[in-house]
Amino acid sequence: MNLKVDGHSPIPIRRQLTEQLRHAIEGGGIRRDQALPSIRELAGFLGVNPNTVARAIDDLKRSGYVEARRGKGIFVAPAPPARPSPHLRESFLQDAVIRAAALGMTADDLSVGVLSLAGIRPAAVRGAVEVLLVECSPAELDFFARQLEAHLPVRVHKVLLAELAAITRRPKQRGRWRAAVTSFCHLPQVEHLLNGKGVPVIALLAEAHLETLHRLAQFPSGTRVGVASTTVETAHNLEHSIANAGLPNIALVGGCPAEGAALGRLVRRADVIVCSTAAAERVRGLAGSTVQVMIDDRALDQRAIEMLAALLVRENGDRPTAAPAPRRLKSRPSSGHKSREGATRATVPAK
Numbered sequence: 001m002n003l004k005v006d007g008h009s010p011i012p013i014r015r016q017l018t019e020q021l022r023h024a025i026e027g028g029g030i031r032r033d034q035a036l037p038s039i040r041e042l043a044g045f046l047g048v049n050p051n052t053v054a055r056a057i058d059d060l061k062r063s064g065y066v067e068a069r070r071g072k073g074i075f076v077a078p079a080p081p082a083r084p085s086p087h088l089r090e091s092f093l094q095d096a097v098i099r100a101a102a103l104g105m106t107a108d109d110l111s112v113g114v115l116s117l118a119g120i121r122p123a124a125v126r127g128a129v130e131v132l133l134v135e136c137s138p139a140e141l142d143f144f145a146r147q148l149e150a151h152l153p154v155r156v157h158k159v160l161l162a163e164l165a166a167i168t169r170r171p172k173q174r175g176r177w178r179a180a181v182t183s184f185c186h187l188p189q190v191e192h193l194l195n196g197k198g199v200p201v202i203a204l205l206a207e208a209h210l211e212t213l214h215r216l217a218q219f220p221s222g223t224r225v226g227v228a229s230t231t232v233e234t235a236h237n238l239e240h241s242i243a244n245a246g247l248p249n250i251a252l253v254g255g256c257p258a259e260g261a262a263l264g265r266l267v268r269r270a271d272v273i274v275c276s277t278a279a280a281e282r283v284r285g286l287a288g289s290t291v292q293v294m295i296d297d298r299a300l301d302q303r304a305i306e307m308l309a310a311l312l313v314r315e316n317g318d319r320p321t322a323a324p325a326p327r328r329l330k331s332r333p334s335s336g337h338k339s340r341e342g343a344t345r346a347t348v349p350a351k
Contacts, residue, residue: 017056036074132177147300205301208241212296226270227255
């Protein structure tokens with residue numbers, strides 16, 4: 001039987017192994033009344049902790065797929081529980097993955113979402129896991145914290161970049177955070193301040209919503225687009241996200257906070273203003289009927305959420321015994337799907 005575990009997936013290894021063994025039993029890959037390899041053999045072939053394998057076997061026992069026979073080992077049950085045929089389940093899962101992809105979700109996004117709906121969370125992010133969030137302004141801290149806490153069951157400790165050095169010098173802070181999160185522009189400084197403290201750093205990317213980009217793509221060639229938000233940092237981040245889309249029909253004319261004389265100058269130069277909800281009233285008051293106003297509050301790049309979930313599982317939940325040391329992780333802007341790495345394969349001989 002062929003088994004594969006992925007130490008980078010947000011799905012705990014215990015669950016990965018349990019589901020693969022169930023599939024092998026239901027599909028006839030392991031015959032009824034056949035002995036399974038021992039826990040130590042499975043752990044050795046897969047490079048995972050024997051305790052993780054033992055818990056997976058316990059799950060299979062409780063669900064009636066295997067049984068322990070005194071002095072002989074673990075055997076597939078004579079009559080395992082009946083489930084829909086592998087063909088029907090595979091078709092259903094393929095359909096779900098395709099529909100999710102159409103919404104911009106990866107297979108791991110779908111997996112985490114299904115577990116969330118079922119009330120099940122990966123072991124590493126269940127409970128009071130604390131994540132350090134570092135940004136240069138309160139507005140950015142609030143934005144990223146809301147996004148992270150909406151997607152993962154974590155507590156976000158918000159720290160301004162200017163205060164990080166002082167906070168990290170406090171002895172009681174050491175070991176408090178499972179990971180640190182910041183935006184790309186602050187990544188080098190945050191990594192420098194956290195160097196040697198055992199806290200892996202992930203860079204986040206907040207992007208314009210796809211709907212906004214689609215609307216912008218419909219404007220005539222040469223349309224002048226300005227960006228406004230509550231702070232200059234959020235305005236520039238949103239402007240950068242739109243620029244990355246590479247729309248050939250628009251010309252970005254700048255970004256600024258939604259206050260002061262700069263906003264008035266921007267409105268006079270633009271045909272369209274993209275702004276946050278908090279800035280909309282001020283922008284509309286200056287734009288009148290001559291400038292179109294589009295609302296976009298940005299969205300956290302889903303790849304960054306996936307990477308944070310995978311990191312938390314790898315660091316704190318079920319993981320291989322030879323798990324790689326934490327390294328710098330970046331969620332880079334890209335329209336393509338990033339292939340996952342870190343999978344280990346093993347062909348386990350049946351007894």
